[in-house]
Amino acid sequence: GQQLNQSPQSMFIQEGEDVSMNCTSSSIFNTWLWYKQDPGEGPVLLIALYKAGELTSNGRLTAQFGITRKDSFLNISASIPSDVGIYFCAGHLGGGTSYGKLTFGQGTILTVHP
Amino acid sequence: GAVVSQHPSRVICKSGTSVKIECRSLDFQATTMFWYRQFPKQSLMLMATSNEGSKATYEQGVEKDKFLINHASLTLSTLTVTSAHPEDSSFYICSAGPGHRTDTQYFGPGTRLTVL
Numbered sequence: 001g002q003q004l005n006q007s008p009q010s011m012f013i014q015e016g017e018d019v020s021m022n023c024t025s026s027s028i029f030n031t032w033l034w035y036k037q038d039p040g041e042g043p044v045l046l047i048a049l050y051k052a053g054e055l056t057s058n059g060r061l062t063a064q065f066g067i068t069r070k071d072s073f074l075n076i077s078a079s080i081p082s083d084v085g086i087y088f089c090a091g092h093l094g095g096g097t098s099y100g101k102l103t104f105g106q107g108t109i110l111t112v113h114p
Numbered sequence: 115g116a117v118v119s120q121h122p123s124r125v126i127c128k129s130g131t132s133v134k135i136e137c138r139s140l141d142f143q144a145t146t147m148f149w150y151r152q153f154p155k156q157s158l159m160l161m162a163t164s165n166e167g168s169k170a171t172y173e174q175g176v177e178k179d180k181f182l183i184n185h186a187s188l189t190l191s192t193l194t195v196t197s198a199h200p201e202d203s204s205f206y207i208c209s210a211g212p213g214h215r216t217d218t219q220y221f222g223p224g225t226r227l228t229v230l
Contacts, residue, residue, distance in 0.1 A: 003157065031217040042120075042207045042221035043158070050217070088157065092217040100146055100216030102209075104157045 006089050006105025014113050019076040021087060021108045028069035029091030033102070034061075037086045046087075047074070079112050086110070117141050118210050120222035127198055128230055135193045135225045137208030143188035144210035148219065149181075152205045164191040164208075198229040 004023045013019060023032070031050050035043035047058050049065035049072060056063055063074045072091075076083055089105040117140040127133050137147055145166050150158040162183050163171040170183035180202075182194040191210075195202050205226055209219040 033218070035221070040205075040224070040226070042118075042209075042224045045116075045218070045220055048218050090219075094217065100148070100163060101160060102148075102219060106157050109155075 004089055004091055004103055004105040006108055008108060009106065010109040010111070012111045012113065013079055015079060015081060017079055019079055019083070019110060020073060021089075022071060022073040023089035023091070023105045024071040025091060025103075026070070027093075029103070030069070030094045031092035032063070032065050032072040033090040033092065034063050034072070034074045035088045035090065037088065037107075039085075043088055076110075079110075081112050081114055084110055084112050116212065116220045118208065118220050118222040120208060120225050122225060123223060124226045124228075126228045126230065129199055130197055132194055132196045133198055133227060135195075135206055135208075135227075137191045137193070137210070137222050139189045139210045139212075139220075142210075142212040144212065145188065145214045146216055147185060147191040147208055147210040149183060149191070149193050150207045150209065152207060152224075158207065161193075195227065198227070200229045203227055203229045 004025050006023045033048050034046045037043040047063040052069050053067045054065040060077045086107045086109050088107050090102040119138045121136045147164040149161045152158050161176045164183045164185040166185045172178045185191040205224050207224040209221045211219045
């Protein structure tokens with residue numbers, strides 16, 4: 001099935017550094033979601049974006065819904081060891097044959113060195 | 115709010131047996147729930163969409179007779195893996211959105227299935 005192009009695939013950073021990851025698509029979405037998944041757990045919703053151009057923060061996390069509706073980015077500021085995990089972007093189209101379904105990126109594996 | 119639970123969290127079964135996995139929305143009602151399968155170090159793969167009061171919609175390549183889905187109420191969907199084989203071993207995760215919403219989905223903690 002269709003997947004979003006998420007990059008980078010992995011990141012190795014030092015504690016305190018800022019992190020940036022993004023997702024792009026060839027088609028538009030009406031909602032962008034960012035999730036974090038710890039090993040052996042289900043994904044946890046971090047930020048939901050519903051409007052093109054929307055910029056939303058959740059603590060040290062900031063995400064934006066691209067103005068073209070084909071991309072989104074997630075920034076993490078001042079990373080800490082507990083930020084380690086896999087981050088997924090997901091797009092939601094809304095109606096049509098894809099009603100209700102989320103399209104996922106491949107994930108970004110984040111490693112934070114103390 | 116928006117908590118989704120799954121039971122069991124881990125299950126080990128013998129080849130040929132059936133296993134039922136429950137997905138519950140604890141503090142909201144969900145008309146639609148989704149079932150995913152995830153292989154190690156890979157993204158989530160949608161298996162089927164579970165609709166309360168009607169038949170589930172399966173993704174291409176997913177055997178509906180093998181993965182039986184029942185959405186008996188607005189807070190409960192079940193996935194039954196019938197006649198399980200070792201290749202069915204995987205991490206199964208469900209998701210749900212409040213009410214009729216599907217644009218904001220909350221995931222359960224997942225169920226690790228191991229078929230011997």
